Amino acid sequence: MSHQLSRRRLLQLATASAAGLGLTACGDNGSGGVTGADGDSGRITVWSWTTAAEALRGVVPSFERDNPGIKVDVQDVGNPAIWDKITVGLASGGKGLADVLHIGVDYLPGYLEKFPDGLADLSALGADRYQSDFAEGLWPTVIGKDKAARALPWEVNPLGLFYRQDYFDKAGVDPADIRSWDDLIAAGPKILSATGARLLGLDKPGTTPDMDFFQNLMQLQGAFYFDRKGRITLASAEAVQALTIIKRLNDDGLLADTAGQGTRKRLLAQGKLATSPDPAWAVEYLATKFPDQKGKWRVMQPPAAVAGGGRSVIVNSTYLAVATSSRRRRAAWRFIEYALTKPAEINRMFTSGGVFPALGAAYDDPRFSAPHPFYGGQKVLKTFVDSLSAGSEATNFTGDYTRALKLASDAQSQVLVKGADPARALRDAAERLAQQTGRQQAA
Amino acid sequence: MSSVLPERVPATTTAAAPAGRGAPARTGRARPRRRRLLTRGSVPYLLIMPAVLGFAVFKAYPIASSLWISLTTGSGDDRTFAGLANYRRLLDDPLFWTALKNTALILVVQVPLMLGLALLVALALNSTKVWLRPLWRLGVFVPSLTGLVAAGVMFSVILNRDAGLLNWVLSLFGVDRVNWLGSPSWARVGVVLVITWHYTGYNAVMYLAGLQGIPKELYEAAMVDGAGPVRRFVSITLPQLRPILLLTVVLSTIGTLQLFDEPYVLTGGGPDNATLTVTMYLYNNGFKYFDFGYASAIAYALALIVSVLGILQVRLMGERR
Numbered sequence: 170m171s172h173q174l175s176r177r178r179l180l181q182l183a184t185a186s187a188a189g190l191g192l193t194a195c196g197d198n199g200s201g202g203v204t205g206a207d208g209d210s211g212r213i214t215v216w217s218w219t220t221a222a223e224a225l226r227g228v229v230p231s232f233e234r235d236n237p238g239i240k241v242d243v244q245d246v247g248n249p250a251i252w253d254k255i256t257v258g259l260a261s262g263g264k265g266l267a268d269v270l271h272i273g274v275d276y277l278p279g280y281l282e283k284f285p286d287g288l289a290d291l292s293a294l295g296a297d298r299y300q301s302d303f304a305e306g307l308w309p310t311v312i313g314k315d316k317a318a319r320a321l322p323w324e325v326n327p328l329g330l331f332y333r334q335d336y337f338d339k340a341g342v343d344p345a346d347i348r349s350w351d352d353l354i355a356a357g358p359k360i361l362s363a364t365g366a367r368l369l370g371l372d373k374p375g376t377t378p379d380m381d382f383f384q385n386l387m388q389l390q391g392a393f394y395f396d397r398k399g400r401i402t403l404a405s406a407e408a409v410q411a412l413t414i415i416k417r418l419n420d421d422g423l424l425a426d427t428a429g430q431g432t433r434k435r436l437l438a439q440g441k442l443a444t445s446p447d448p449a450w451a452v453e454y455l456a457t458k459f460p461d462q463k464g465k466w467r468v469m470q471p472p473a474a475v476a477g478g479g480r481s482v483i484v485n486s487t488y489l490a491v492a493t494s495s496r497r498r499r500a501a502w503r504f505i506e507y508a509l510t511k512p513a514e515i516n517r518m519f520t521s522g523g524v525f526p527a528l529g530a531a532y533d534d535p536r537f538s539a540p541h542p543f544y545g546g547q548k549v550l551k552t553f554v555d556s557l558s559a560g561s562e563a564t565n566f567t568g569d570y571t572r573a574l575k576l577a578s579d580a581q582s583q584v585l586v587k588g589a590d591p592a593r594a595l596r597d598a599a600e601r602l603a604q605q606t607g608r609q610q611a612a
Numbered sequence: 613m614s615s616v617l618p619e620r621v622p623a624t625t626t627a628a629a630p631a632g633r634g635a636p637a638r639t640g641r642a643r644p645r646r647r648r649l650l651t652r653g654s655v656p657y658l659l660i661m662p663a664v665l666g667f668a669v670f671k672a673y674p675i676a677s678s679l680w681i682s683l684t685t686g687s688g689d690d691r692t693f694a695g696l697a698n699y700r701r702l703l704d705d706p707l708f709w710t711a712l713k714n715t716a717l718i719l720v721v722q723v724p725l726m727l728g729l730a731l732l733v734a735l736a737l738n739s740t741k742v743w744l745r746p747l748w749r750l751g752v753f754v755p756s757l758t759g760l761v762a763a764g765v766m767f768s769v770i771l772n773r774d775a776g777l778l779n780w781v782l783s784l785f786g787v788d789r790v791n792w793l794g795s796p797s798w799a800r801v802g803v804v805l806v807i808t809w810h811y812t813g814y815n816a817v818m819y820l821a822g823l824q825g826i827p828k829e830l831y832e833a834a835m836v837d838g839a840g841p842v843r844r845f846v847s848i849t850l851p852q853l854r855p856i857l858l859l860t861v862v863l864s865t866i867g868t869l870q871l872f873d874e875p876y877v878l879t880g881g882g883p884d885n886a887t888l889t890v891t892m893y894l895y896n897n898g899f900k901y902f903d904f905g906y907a908s909a910i911a912y913a914l915a916l917i918v919s920v921l922g923i924l925q926v927r928l929m930g931e932r933r
Contacts, residue, residue, distance in 0.1 A: 256902065374794040374883030376768075428794055429772045430765065571900050582884040586794060601706070 205263070205289070208497035210238035213504060216255070217271035218248035221324070221487070224522025225271075228508045235507070239500045252276055259287040263494025268501040274310060274486045277320060279568030281313045282399070289491040292317040294502040299510055303527045304557045306483055309397075310564075320488035321509050322527035326448035327556045328385050328482040329468045331455060334545065336364045336443045348480075349473040350386070350414045353444070357423040366443040368418060370427035370436055373585040378578040379427070381484065382446055386411035388482040389474040393564045394573035394602075400611040403573060404592075404599035410474060412591035416584050424585070434458065446471055448484040449525040449553045456543035464545045468552045481556040483564070486527060525553070532557075569606045576602050682908035691905070698909035708910065710885050711893040712917075714800070718889070719868045722804045727860055730812045734819035735849075749817070756814035764877025767806045768793065771878070796886035799879050803887050806874045811867070815860050822856035823849070858929045862922055869918050890914050 217225050222245035229241045244267065246254055251271070258266035259280060270288070272280065280287060291311075296318040300308055307322040337344055340363035342356040357368045372379035387393055392407035402408065418424040425441060427433035436442050438459060445451070455466055470480040489509060491501040508514055515526040516534050526532075532554045540546040567573075576598040583589035603610050650658070682698055684691040702708050736742060737749055755763070770777045771792035779789045792802045830848050839847065850857075872891040875881055881888035881896075890910065898907030 374799065374879070376793055376878075376880045376882055378880075426773070426794060429776075430768050432772065432774070435775065569901075575896065575900070578882075579884050582882055586796065586883045604704075 205492070205494045205498055206496045207499045208495075209499040209503075211497050211500060212240040212242060213268040213495070213497050213501050215241060215243045215269040215271070215504070216246045216251055216267040217243060218245055218251050220522040221271060221518075221524055222246075224518035224524055225508065227517055227521050228514050231514070232504060232507045236500075236503055239497075239503065241504055255280070258492070258494075259284040263287065263492055266492040266494050268492060268495040268497055269504060270490050270492055271323070272320060272488050272490055274488070274564065275566045275570050277310060277488055277490075278566045279570065281319055282568050285314050286493055288313070288319040289493045289495065289498050289502075290315075290317040291319060291321065291491065291502060291505075294491075294499065295506075296321060296502075299506075302510065302529055304483065304486075304529060307486055307527055310486070311488060320490035321505050322486060323489050323509050323515075324487040324524045325527040325557065326450060326484045326486065326525055327553045328388075328446060328448055328471050328484045329451075329549075329552055329556065330444055330446050330471045331451060331466055331468050332444040333364075333366070333440070333442075333465055334467045335465045336360055336366055336440075339363045344467065344469055347469070347472050349476045349478065351476055353472050354414070354417055354421060354423065357418070357421060357443075360443045361423065364440075364443065366441050367425040368423040368442070369444050369446065370425040370433050370442050371415070371581075371585070372428045372433075373419075373424070373426045373582065374428050375578045375582040376428045378574055380574055380578050380581065383411050383415060383577060383581055385446060385471065385482050385484060386414055386474045388484075388564060389471065389479055391479065393566075394570070394577065395565045395567045395608075396611050397565050398611075399565065399567050400609045401573075401599050401602050401606075402611045403577060403602055404596045405611065407474075408595050409592045412581065412584060412595060414474065415581065416591055419585050449550075450523060452541070452544075452549050452553075453523060456541070460543075463543050466544055467547050468544060468549045470552065470556050483557070487524075529558075567608075569602070569608065572605055573602055576605075678908040678911060681904050682912050683905075685903075685905045694905065698906050699913070701906065702909055702913055707885065707888070707893060708890075708913075711888045711890045714885075714887060715869060715871065715889045717800065718804060718807075718871065719865060722807055723861070723864045723868055725804070726808045726812050727815060727857075727864065729808065730815035730860070731819055733812065733816040734823055735845075737816065737820055738823045749820070752813040753817050754813065755810050758810065760810070760873035761877050763806055763810050764874045767802065767809075767874075768878050771802050771805075793879055794883060796883055799883060799887050803871075803875050803878060806878060807868070807871070810874075811864070815864070818856055818860055819853065822853045826852045854929065858926065861929065862925050865921055865925065866918055869914060869921070 215222075215225060222243055225243045229243060232241060233239065255266065255270055255272065255276070258264060290313075299321065300318075303322045304325045304327075307325060308318075311318050311320040311322065313319045332344060334344070337356075337360065340356070340360040342359055347353050347356065353368065361367060369382070371382060384393065387407050390407040390410065392402055392405055394401065394403050394408075396402050415424070425436055427436060433442075437445065437455075440462070445455075447454075452468070455462070471482060473480050489505045491498050491505065495501050508518070509528065512528065512531045512534065515528050515531045516536070518524050519526055519531070520536075531537075537550045537554050538548050539550070541549045577595075580589075580591075580594035580598040583594045584591055599610055602608070681691070683693060683695060685694045685697065686692045733752055737745060737752065742748065758766075771779075773779060773789055773791050773794060776792070778792070782788075782790065790798055792798050826849065830852070831844055834844050834848055870891050871889045872895065875887040875889055876892055876895075879887045881892050891914070894907050894910040894914070897903045897910065
């Protein structure tokens with residue numbers, strides 16, 4: 170290994186000096202890579218993590234029964250270890266990658282951008298016929314530079330606003346009147362004085378980046394750190410609006426500080442938070458962590474970031490893809506198709522692994538319209554399904570998401586801890602991001 | 613001692629003998645034995661061979677490799693030679709300077725504070741008037757046995773603003789709640805607190821060993837001459853401790869410059885990068901942004917700073933001839 174590396178580097182050095190200008194000495198992404206094949210049988214391996222891996226294993230018996238000749242080995246690589254493994258594998262031309270890869274939306278666009286041939290062309294294998302079967306907003310994410318589909322959506326996490334019905338009642342606030350964050354900020358002081366609970370909590374100093382809320386507020390306006398072309402939009406009007414909402418919450422004393430290990434959970438347990446903007450997975454989280462608060466919580470669609478604006482957001486989503494280096498690409502595709510396009514299989518995975526399906530047909534299952542006892546019999550899952558059918562914009566995470574996240578987190582801390590001006594803090598962050606990544610800022 | 617190659621070392625030369633003198637006269641006798649592997653000259657080299665090999669593979673190779681990486685950009689194996697671009701970027705990077713400033717601040721405040729405290733503790737523990745000395749010594753040393761991450765997690769609980777032990781204790785004295793991890797200046801104090809708690813005992817034990825090595829006669833003689841306790845401390849204790857003082861200063865300086873675990877666990881470098889250290893910034897660039905070229909450049913910049921400071925300290929505090 171080390172010998173190969175050093176020889177490769179020597180070659181690079183030699184090439185560089187031969188070019189005389191320090192020209193790029195690196196090979197393209199395909200160099201030294203593994204050439205895959207379209208094998209249709211044999212043993213395929215799948216990389217996923219924890220509960221999702223467990224859920225995928227549940228699909229294997231019926232898949233192997235229906236597809237004799239293909240054996241599936243699902244491996245729980247762990248999260249975040251899986252990102253290092255996939256990144257290194259793609260960077261070395263596909264060496265050592267599994268046949269099927271489970272990839273999150275925060276990584277997929279970066280992979281498609283940096284390794285355009287790393288993931289197999291699924292359109293060629295017939296993926297396009299499923300284009301309209303998944304929740305809106307997901308398909309653009311799976312499209313590579315050449316317009317071919319490179320992954321299939323599996324999981325989608327729409328955002329909801331969980332709120333304490335008992336607190337709203339006590340303060341005389343009707344949830345139906347809450348349509349935008351303006352409405353909620355106006356109702357906040359009433360709830361605070363009636364119940365002593367603040368509206369929501371954020372890690373103000375950013376001891377761990379707590380940017381989901383900021384991102385959601387941008388996404389509600391169809392914006393993000395980057396636009397579809399990968400240009401920086403961290404200083405856009407939408408971003409400033411998002412951070413301004415957070416500043417207003419803080420200035421009005423409606424924002425609790427959740428810095429420190431377990432603080433947020435403690436505040437929730439003590440009933441110090443009146444709402445919690447969370448994705449669909451929180452349905453079971455709240456129910457199992459705070460069983461004594463049974464009947465007190467409800468869910469509504471998130472308030473709009475601007476009056477009259479959109480009220481549905483996909484917080485995150487995950488996908489299955491086939492490595493181009495796989496020697497059994499057709500067999501791997503068969504498995505993905507089987508697991509992700511059959512309502513029975515995908516709902517089996519929802520039950521066993523809590524993976525909220527992206528497949529529209531899955532929602533016909535009665536479980537998505539069943540009343541939930543923890544939420545006073547509210548059909549909570551239906552709230553999320555309705556939110557998805559309202560459609561939402563795709564989000565471009567790009568390969569520089571982690572840098573953007575860190576700089577945005579700094580900007581948020583500056584506003585919350587030092588009272589900085591949102592527009593100014595974001596302008597500085599956007600400039601720094603441009604300097605670090607070499608990306609252009611959108612006009 | 614000498615850099616003479618193994619086959620040139622005369623078999624009969626003892627380690628203490630100067631390498632050059634007398635050697636030619638004995639070469640004649642040594643020559644017939646040259647083919648033997650085990651000679652008195654070669655055995656030391658054979659004995660250090662495993663360490664040298666280990667160093668070459670696990671230290672020298674990564675050191676050289678990261679120097680090369682620091683001159684490139686790209687991801688994974690896909691590297692492009694970029695000359696000094698990463699180092700130039702370093703000079704223009706406000707976050708790097710913030711990290712450097714934070715590290716320097718912690719260094720200037722924390723190291724003298726901790727070493728002074730350690731010296732006081734060592735003097736107390738060395739006093740014959742203190743009861744149960746072994747127990748106190750153990751108690752003072754125990755914190756340094758705690759894992760760094762465990763210490764960080766523990767202090768994040770203790771320093772919690774609303775439910776932390778420290779704010780509760782302060783409230784007993786009527787002091788308002790301090791936002792330990794939430795305000796930039798208090799967060800720095802918090803980090804200093806953890807490091808001081810963790811390493812004071814370790815340094816105190818080193819000083820204690822030094823104190824016990826000072827001959828009693830020196831103090832007796834000084835007392836006969838009429839020197840008071842302060843005079844004895846300044847004129848005998850401190851000069852006698854000089855080698856250990858130097859050692860602890862250099863080690864603490866290097867340790868602080870490499871500070872990572874405590875702020876990583878306690879504050880994540882926040883709020884707004886108030887506790888971001890150089891090593892944390894290095895980690896972020898390497899393992900969060902996968903920008904190993906830039907991370908390597910930071911590593912080399914840090915190594916340079918450590919070396920310069922180390923040499924300066926040895927020059928300033930070392931034995932004067």
